[in-house]
Amino acid sequence: MTEQTGGNPGWILLLSYEASWALGNWEKALSLVQSAIEVTRDSDPQVYAKALLALGRLQLNRRDYHVALQTISKAEDALVEVSDYDLSA
Secondary structure: OOOOOOOOOHHHHHHHHHHHHHHOOHHHHHHHHHHHHHHHOOOOHHHHHHHHHHHHHHHHHOOOHHHHHHHHHHHHHHHHHOOOOOOOO
């Protein structure tokens, strides 16, 4: 499957995060989005930025507001850097 994503599993991890998020499986979602961030940090700036935004959204949902705002700010900077103004994760 990673061949279909250009050898970068970050997109698949982000999709898996979305599924876990939708099912309310917060711990699994957290693990998946953290993995997506790790594998895309140096290889896929667009997926990296969207994964950061997803992490911020999860942190908000878990009521970790201070950390969430910091993460969302990082995501905003990363999205502006890749000129992706569609902030949907």
